[in-house]
Amino acid sequence: MAIEVRVPTILRSYTGGSKVVEGSGDTLTALIDDLDAKHSGLKGRLITPEGGLHRFVNIYVNDEDVRFLGALDAKLNDGDSITILPAVAGGALGFAAAAALLGPRPTAPATTPDSTEG
Amino acid sequence: MSTAISGPVKSHGNVKRVLTIDQTIVDAIVAHARRDHPDEACGVVAGPIGADLPTRLIPMDNAARSMTFYEFDSLEQLRVWREMDDNDEEPVVIYHSHTATEAYPSRTDVSFAGEPNAHYLLVSTREDDSEEIRSFRIVDGVVTEEEINIVDATVEV
Numbered sequence: 001m002a003i004e005v006r007v008p009t010i011l012r013s014y015t016g017g018s019k020v021v022e023g024s025g026d027t028l029t030a031l032i033d034d035l036d037a038k039h040s041g042l043k044g045r046l047i048t049p050e051g052g053l054h055r056f057v058n059i060y061v062n063d064e065d066v067r068f069l070g071a072l073d074a075k076l077n078d079g080d081s082i083t084i085l086p087a088v089a090g091g092a093l094g095f096a097a098a099a100a101l102l103g104p105r106p107t108a109p110a111t112t113p114d115s116t117e118g
Numbered sequence: 119m120s121t122a123i124s125g126p127v128k129s130h131g132n133v134k135r136v137l138t139i140d141q142t143i144v145d146a147i148v149a150h151a152r153r154d155h156p157d158e159a160c161g162v163v164a165g166p167i168g169a170d171l172p173t174r175l176i177p178m179d180n181a182a183r184s185m186t187f188y189e190f191d192s193l194e195q196l197r198v199w200r201e202m203d204d205n206d207e208e209p210v211v212i213y214h215s216h217t218a219t220e221a222y223p224s225r226t227d228v229s230f231a232g233e234p235n236a237h238y239l240l241v242s243t244r245e246d247d248s249e250e251i252r253s254f255r256i257v258d259g260v261v262t263e264e265e266i267n268i269v270d271a272t273v274e275v
Binding site: 009010056057058060063064065067083085087088090092 | 233235
């Protein structure tokens with residue numbers, strides 16, 4: 001069995017234009033390594049040189065953000081569906097200042113902002 | 119003799135540098151930006167894949183709730199992106215407001231810009247009585263401003 005991975009437009013240059021690719025691995029790290037073996041360069045767009053999850057992408061296992069599932073250590077099972085989306089963010093503040101202010105993204109939900117409405 | 123010109127003809131290379139958008143959608147985006155001022159407001163306008171026409175406004179929460187930063191809530195984004203997928207839509211416009219500075223992409227905006235097919239619409243609400251509205255393509259870190267063609271009652275989709 002394989003794990004289905006949905007790839008956003010901006011990363012399809014690595015997958016020969018494919019919107020959905022398949023990979024395997026029992027953790028997100030293993031899956032990304034497997035994907036990178038088939039689609040060279042993809043890993044560098046998902047993981048920072050320091051080995052953390054890139055802030056510019058969101059990765060989901062089924063319906064959950066992997067940042068709430070242990071990030072790169074998230075456990076995967078056959079039949080899971082992975083979705084990669086570009087994080088949508090920005091604003092008037094300079095990037096360095098924003099990074100300093102926000103710090104690294106939490107790997108666990110510290111305080112979940114209320115999302116009473118969508 | 120007049121030459122018939124249908125629609126905007128300005129193009130450079132193969133990039134069509136114009137955003138065509140309905141007045142009612144622009145008005146709703148400005149209203150959203152005013153409502154959330156002084157925090158930045160953000161959202162998406164979806165449209166049929168390939169049509170390059172924004173038709174469905176989706177205001178998003180600014181999870182950062184900040185005057186100088188915006189960020190989609192990741193789970194809300196997943197839900198909305200799936201909904202677009204199910205409807206054969208794509209994010210045609212990604213908008214946000216700057217509340218104290220001009221409507222031009224900041225370095226942060228450029229760093230994060232991850233939808234190469236989208237029009238990045240910026241609204242500045244720094245003036246009380248007028249809004250600055252500008253649109254850009256942001257591809258591989260390169261910002262290209264484009265014209266905005268505001269139309270009344272485009273096609274009913």
